[in-house]
Amino acid sequence: MTHGIRTDTHTPYLDSGRDWRETATRYAFLPLRIFLGVTFVYAGLDKLTDSAFMKSGGAGSIGDMMRGVRDSAAIPALVDMALKNPVGFGYAIAFGELAVGIGTLIGLLGRLAALGGALISLSLWLTMSWAADPYYYGNDLAYLMAWLPLVLAGAPYLSLDAAIRSRRRQRSGGFR
Numbered sequence: 001m002t003h004g005i006r007t008d009t010h011t012p013y014l015d016s017g018r019d020w021r022e023t024a025t026r027y028a029f030l031p032l033r034i035f036l037g038v039t040f041v042y043a044g045l046d047k048l049t050d051s052a053f054m055k056s057g058g059a060g061s062i063g064d065m066m067r068g069v070r071d072s073a074a075i076p077a078l079v080d081m082a083l084k085n086p087v088g089f090g091y092a093i094a095f096g097e098l099a100v101g102i103g104t105l106i107g108l109l110g111r112l113a114a115l116g117g118a119l120i121s122l123s124l125w126l127t128m129s130w131a132a133d134p135y136y137y138g139n140d141l142a143y144l145m146a147w148l149p150l151v152l153a154g155a156p157y158l159s160l161d162a163a164i165r166s167r168r169r170q171r172s173g174g175f176r
Helices: 012-026 030-049 062-072 076-083 086-106 110-127 139-153 160-170
Strands: none
Touching: 012 110, 030 086, 030 110, 030 139, 062 076, 062 086, 076 086, 076 110, 086 110
């Protein structure tokens, strides 16, 4: 018995700044996940619902867009490959963006989703926005750089990945 003498050393009012910083650090990538996830879901849906986009030719079509950037692309062979089946390429990009966006938002296979987003952004940078002058006008490079922290960190919080990890830990007795 301590007769009114406090033996604990925790003082909540002094630790609140540290707790806030730790929480902010823990969730620092969440706004980036939400932004990139929503943006890629939107981009995929936008392509799938645009009747002009999913055509091999005509104003606003994937085919005309690819032919328009072919000579200014960093790797014209990528554009040539896409032009063999521009509609198929358009669907592949649209469904890829949807998968990446959904995976990022819900945090399922977070690193893989982020890698997919980085690869889509890299391919678009090397083809569609390569000729942007100055280079920072082309947003695909910025998207590529935005994906890299998520490739490294994954989705460790507020994600299905975290829930799956927690469940595995519980089943194995907490040693994972």
